Amino acid sequence: MGLVEKLVKKCRARSPWILLFDTGACNACDIEIAACLTPRYDVERFGVLARGSPRHADILVVTGPVTRQARDRLIRIYEQMPEPKYVVAAGTCATSGGVYWGCYNTYPSLDSVIPVHAYVSGCPVKPEAILKAISILVEKIEKGEV
Amino acid sequence: MSFEISIGPQHPIHVEPLMLRLSVEGELIVDVDVDVSYIHRGIEKALEARPYIQGLYLVERICGICNAAHSLCYCLNVEQLLGKEAPPRAKYLRIVVEELSRIHSHLLWLGHYFHTLGFETLFMYFWRDRERIMDMLELITGNRVTTSYNTIGGVRRDLTPEAEQRLRRTLDYIEERMRYYEKVIDSEPTILARTQGVGILKPSDAVRLGVVGPHLRASGVKHDVRLDDPYSGHDEIPFNVITWDTCDCYARVKVRIREVYESVNMIRYALDHMPSGDYRLKIPPFFKAPPGESLSRVEAPRGELVHYSISDGGDRPYRYKVRTPTLANLLSVVEMLRSRDGYEVYIADVPAILGGIDPCICCSARVMVTDEARRRRTIMTLEDVIKISRERGAKRR
Numbered sequence: 006m007g008l009v010e011k012l013v014k015k016c017r018a019r020s021p022w023i024l025l026f027d028t029g030a031c032n033a034c035d036i037e038i039a040a041c042l043t044p045r046y047d048v049e050r051f052g053v054l055a056r057g058s059p060r061h062a063d064i065l066v067v068t069g070p071v072t073r074q075a076r077d078r079l080i081r082i083y084e085q086m087p088e089p090k091y092v093v094a095a096g097t098c099a100t101s102g103g104v105y106w107g108c109y110n111t112y113p114s115l116d117s118v119i120p121v122h123a124y125v126s127g128c129p130v131k132p133e134a135i136l137k138a139i140s141i142l143v144e145k146i147e148k149g150e151v
Numbered sequence: 152m153s154f155e156i157s158i159g160p161q162h163p164i165h166v167e168p169l170m171l172r173l174s175v176e177g178e179l180i181v182d183v184d185v186d187v188s189y190i191h192r193g194i195e196k197a198l199e200a201r202p203y204i205q206g207l208y209l210v211e212r213i214c215g216i217c218n219a220a221h222s223l224c225y226c227l228n229v230e231q232l233l234g235k236e237a238p239p240r241a242k243y244l245r246i247v248v249e250e251l252s253r254i255h256s257h258l259l260w261l262g263h264y265f266h267t268l269g270f271e272t273l274f275m276y277f278w279r280d281r282e283r284i285m286d287m288l289e290l291i292t293g294n295r296v297t298t299s300y301n302t303i304g305g306v307r308r309d310l311t312p313e314a315e316q317r318l319r320r321t322l323d324y325i326e327e328r329m330r331y332y333e334k335v336i337d338s339e340p341t342i343l344a345r346t347q348g349v350g351i352l353k354p355s356d357a358v359r360l361g362v363v364g365p366h367l368r369a370s371g372v373k374h375d376v377r378l379d380d381p382y383s384g385h386d387e388i389p390f391n392v393i394t395w396d397t398c399d400c401y402a403r404v405k406v407r408i409r410e411v412y413e414s415v416n417m418i419r420y421a422l423d424h425m426p427s428g429d430y431r432l433k434i435p436p437f438f439k440a441p442p443g444e445s446l447s448r449v450e451a452p453r454g455e456l457v458h459y460s461i462s463d464g465g466d467r468p469y470r471y472k473v474r475t476p477t478l479a480n481l482l483s484v485v486e487m488l489r490s491r492d493g494y495e496v497y498i499a500d501v502p503a504i505l506g507g508i509d510p511c512i513c514c515s516a517r518v519m520v521t522d523e524a525r526r527r528r529t530i531m532t533l534e535d536v537i538k539i540s541r542e543r544g545a546k547r548r
């Protein structure tokens with residue numbers, strides 16, 4: 006690995022920019038993730054910034070069960086993200102369908118639609134849990150494990 | 152010639168997938184089309200397949216922000232079917248949690264609203280104070296957001312004296328902060344410029360479109376389910392219904408700020424006059440409801456919430472229907488976004504107006520869009536959409 010590549014890897018791990026996408030969540034997970042950006046949890050101290058466009062993002066945070074209508078959008082957004090990209094499934098719904106298990110309009114889990122690198126459980130997820138998931142993921146990115 | 156612009160379903164202002172299709176002429180918006188179907192999960196159908204007690208946890212997850220209102224409405228509905236009524240202490244405890252979540256929802260909205268207007272400092276302030284309310288909810292109910300506090304026949308746990316002490320201190324703090332914020336908002340020229348006279352909804356239009364909640368009260372119409380149809384001991388607790396008659400986005404901000412004061416006072420009154428006794432009825436977890444139908448209404452943070460159910464005598468509802476406030480309010484967005492004679496709406500005003508109704512899309516996805524042509528259009532690329540709208544524009548010319 007050349008010096009430049011090493012440097013890029015290090016920098017990437019220091020500034021993971023995230024994109025939040027709601028594929029059918031009940032909103033509780035979304036507001037908990039939004040709460041991470043606010044003074045008490047302040048995820049920005051890890052270099053994490055929330056972005057509005059998939060083309061700027063490194064990490065896609067998905068909340069909620071994937072609904073049939075949102076599925077194509079999700080795939081498109083995933084494809085628009087530049088490599089390397091990572092996906093976090095936030096909440097019980099995204100990891101396993103949660104309370105909506107068996108609903109006619111949802112897919113059983115996020116990893117049946119796109120590849121997932123980290124799962125955060127909780128209904129809704131606690132902001133602390135999200136911070137932890139992101140810091141573990143970042144550590145792994147730095148070591149080159151994902 | 153008019154041009155079509157699609158906003159959403161993934162966009163930076165609003166985390167929830169809402170699709171807006173605007174037809175614009177220059178900077179002016181001439182027509183709007185709203186699509187909320189991205190989040191339809193099929194909850195009503197799923198409720199028919201679950202026993203009543205499991206339905207409670209599903210209903211709560213229709214919307215995470217107003218989960219206290221949804222679960223309260225569901226419990227009232229099932230209790231009505233069973234012909235039972237929660238004990239007085241449970242009613243007061245329900246009010247405490249309902250009003251706490253109203254404060255949390257309003258603070259969330261206020262923060263988010265100023266974020267959409269580009270006022271980041273206020274966003275951070277509001278959300279910092281909201282954390283205090285979240286702590287209280289966690290202390291009283293056991294969870295921060297989805298509280299699962301209401302249950303069929305009462306509430307799940309009692310209020311301890313220590314929690315009450317802390318709750319009172321938090322209320323004092325919130326009240327003091329709100330006075331400060333009100334002063335900031337009234338003296339900040341940028342906020343006034345972006346909200347005053349923007350998104351006018353006349354009282355007659357509001358009533359005609361069936362608008363509910365703070366949005367309706369901001370159009371000067373006095374309507375509140377807590378007053379009109381007291382459902383959980385609200386007739387014993389004094390409160391004012393806040394209205395504002397400027398009918399614009401500024402009024403919506405003001406109404407919500409004033410409602411926080413009212414909620415604080417209602418919680419204080421409920422704590423002072425808390426009845427003693429049981430906090431829940433003994434109802435077995437699995438039961439059969441007698442045949443019949445029932446309708447319950449609750450004033451959720453965003454407006455009137457209606458649940459309707461039919462029972463055929465089984466252990467699960469035969470049919471369950473939910474009418475959420477945002478669905479009622481979305482129609483008014485179309486009205487407010489459309490430029491008419493003498494009333495002009497610019498693209499830059501879209502976030503301010505859309506944000507003004509406090510949209511909660513996960514609630515509203517009750518309706519499934521079955522319009523095939525329209526659904527096909529959403530999968531197109533932006534270039535396709537622009538091409539189509541160009542063609543259409545050419546035809547119109």
Ligand code: SF4
Pocket residue numbers: 029030031032033034068069070095096097098099103104127128129130212215297
């Ligand atoms: S995991 Fe729970 S809180 Fe999160 S979106 Fe799903 S139902 Fe809502």
